[in-house]
Amino acid sequence: MTGFTLELNEDQTTLQKWLHEFSENVIRPAASEWDEREETPWPIIQEAAKAGIYSLDFFASSWADETGISLPITMEELFWGDAGIGLSIVGTTLGVAGILSNGTLDQIGEWVPQCFGDENDVKLAALAVSEPNAGSDVSSMKTTAVYDEAKDQWTLNGVKTWITNGGIADVHVVVAAVDPALKARGQASFVVGPDFKGKGLSQGQKFKKHGIRASHTSEVILDNLVLPGSALLGEKSKLDERLARARERAAALARGEKLERTRVKGGQAAMATFEASRPAVGAQAVGIARAAYEYALEYAKTREQFGRPIVENQGIAFMLADMKTKLDASRLLVWRAAWMGKNNQPFTAGEGSMSKLFAGETAVEVTEKAIQILGGNGYTREYPVERWHRDAKIYTIFEGTSEIQRLIISRAISGIQIP
Numbered sequence: 119m120t121g122f123t124l125e126l127n128e129d130q131t132t133l134q135k136w137l138h139e140f141s142e143n144v145i146r147p148a149a150s151e152w153d154e155r156e157e158t159p160w161p162i163i164q165e166a167a168k169a170g171i172y173s174l175d176f177f178a179s180s181w182a183d184e185t186g187i188s189l190p191i192t193m194e195e196l197f198w199g200d201a202g203i204g205l206s207i208v209g210t211t212l213g214v215a216g217i218l219s220n221g222t223l224d225q226i227g228e229w230v231p232q233c234f235g236d237e238n239d240v241k242l243a244a245l246a247v248s249e250p251n252a253g254s255d256v257s258s259m260k261t262t263a264v265y266d267e268a269k270d271q272w273t274l275n276g277v278k279t280w281i282t283n284g285g286i287a288d289v290h291v292v293v294a295a296v297d298p299a300l301k302a303r304g305q306a307s308f309v310v311g312p313d314f315k316g317k318g319l320s321q322g323q324k325f326k327k328h329g330i331r332a333s334h335t336s337e338v339i340l341d342n343l344v345l346p347g348s349a350l351l352g353e354k355s356k357l358d359e360r361l362a363r364a365r366e367r368a369a370a371l372a373r374g375e376k377l378e379r380t381r382v383k384g385g386q387a388a389m390a391t392f393e394a395s396r397p398a399v400g401a402q403a404v405g406i407a408r409a410a411y412e413y414a415l416e417y418a419k420t421r422e423q424f425g426r427p428i429v430e431n432q433g434i435a436f437m438l439a440d441m442k443t444k445l446d447a448s449r450l451l452v453w454r455a456a457w458m459g460k461n462n463q464p465f466t467a468g469e470g471s472m473s474k475l476f477a478g479e480t481a482v483e484v485t486e487k488a489i490q491i492l493g494g495n496g497y498t499r500e501y502p503v504e505r506w507h508r509d510a511k512i513y514t515i516f517e518g519t520s521e522i523q524r525l526i527i528s529r530a531i532s533g534i535q536i537p
Contacts, residue, residue: 119461120184122454126191130183134191140169141199149200152332153505158286159203159332160240166207167237171196174234177211186460190401190452197405201509202332204402209282209333210234213243215395216291220307220351229309233289244287246278246338256293257301261340263294263308270347272308277322278338280516285321285336288312291351292340296361303364307351310343318343329508395517396470397455400477403513404448407481410488410506411441418491434491441484448477468527475523478513485510 126134144165152159166172180188196204214233217226235241252258261276274294278284290310297304310319322337347354415438418429428434455473458465465471485507489496496503514520528536 119463120186120457122457123185124450124453126187127185130185130188130191133180133188134195137171137192137195138198140166140171141195144169145196145199145203149203149332149502150499150505153200153202154331156326156331158283158334159206162203163206164237164240167234167240172207172210172234172240173236174231177214184460186397186456186458187453189398190404190449190456193398193401194405194408194449197402198409199405200332201402201406201506202330204405205282205330205333208402210241210243210287212245212282212395213287213289213291216245216293216307217309217351221309222351222353225309225348225351229289229311232311235288241288242283242286243289243291244281244283244285244338246281246284246290246292248278248280250277250279256305259293259295259302259305260298261292261294262298263296263306265296265347272345272347272349274308274318274340274343274345276340278340279322280325280335281338283334284338285315285319285324286334288315290319290338292338294340296357297364300361300364300368303367304361306357308345308349309351310345310349314343314345328511329505330512331508396474397452397459399513399517400448400452400455400473403474403477403481403510404445404452406506406510406513407441407445407448407477407484410481410485410503410510411438411445413501413503414438414441414488414491421492428491437487437491441487444476444480445484448473448480451476466530468523468530471518471523471526471530474513474517475520475527478510479520481510481513482507 144162148159148162152162163172170176180192183189193204193208196207210233214230217229217233221229233241233243247256247259249259249261252260259276261274261278264273265271266273274292276294278292284290289312292308292310293305294308295301295304296306318341320339320341322339324334324336327335350357415429418434418438419427421428423431429438451469451473455465455470457463458469485503488503489507492501492503495501498504518526525536
């Protein structure tokens with residue numbers, strides 16, 4: 119196990135500097151344009167691929183860092199540049215995480231490289247979990263996967279919503295109910311390759327969003343999508359064993375037997391991905407908050423009112439002090455959770471959720487205060503703080519709302535299954 123430290127090593131310092139320069143020179147100058155266009159910034163993704171940022175090797179090396187800190191550094195620097203473009207660059211990793219969390223070694227070796235492509239032929243991946251009536255409540259999922267043993271085929275039907283890269287991705291990882299009666303315990307993940315686009319998998323409504331507008335978000339329609347047996351992530355025999363245990367448990371509960379509460383293994387199809395990604399998502403929020411804080415600080419030092427810089431007014435100075443304090447506290451929570459996750463330390467107090475909750479709400483607060491410091495200028499699109507404020511809000515909603523994070527934390531610290 120690697121000891122926790124706040125001092126970056128040489129590799130991490132180099133990584134941070136490199137990503138910051140890419141964000142400053144490539145992402146930031148393009149941010150306003152792609153926010154207005156509300157389209158996937160393919161040229162910027164390709165630039166990231168040419169630079170070696172959008173690649174399997176890069177993200178694998180970030181994940182492999184034994185301190186766990188390289189991935190949060192990556193997220194913070196890219197999202198300091200712009201959240202919409204940043205999410206377009208890293209959104210593929212959601213699908214990759216779904217494959218890594220549930221797939222066999224052979225499936226990982228086959229599918230993960232296809233999620234990125236190369237600098238001359240960029241590919242995207244998507245993770246399809248949320249549904250119109252099953253967002254935070256994953257157990258209410260209606261998308262079904264029915265197995266035909268004679269043909270060794272799965273047939274998927276349902277509608278997924280709020281899917282990053284949905285419909286435009288080359289590889290979709292879809293979570294579906296194999297046995298709906300078992301709720302979360304009856305779910306599994308499936309990998310859908312590019313050959314099935316338009317043959318049972320299609321893009322539904324594309325959402326016009328408040329923020330992160332350069333990131334593509336849409337519905338994914340599954341209409342009698344027939345997949346080979348090999349599309350199931352993980353081994354079929356292990357799925358059958360898990361379903362059998364879940365059915366035995368359900369029957370025992372129906373008989374009135376009291377059973378020890380166990381982890382919802384089936385729910386790992388979706389929840390394992392979310393648990394692993396929360397500190398990284400928190401780091402994205404930190405990047406947005408830092409961008410707004412730095413801009414507001416510089417503005418306050420140069421903007422004069424009544425013959426002096428506005429930073430000399432206590433009301434402004436105290437706002438900046440609060441912004442910086444919460445920004446640094448957010449980063450500390452994110453780094454702690456990332457280190458714990460990488461070193462297999464259990465989240466006994468919901469530390470992963472803490473990092474995402476605090477960082478997300480800090481991003482909203484810091485960007486709002488940045489607008490206040492800029493006054494009327496902050497409310498216009500001539501200045502970037504209004505865009506950062508729009509981008510920040512999603513961090514109290516996706517990857518588990520703030521309310522869901524508080525529920526997870528309260529259950530962890532109390533040991534009580536709070537409904």
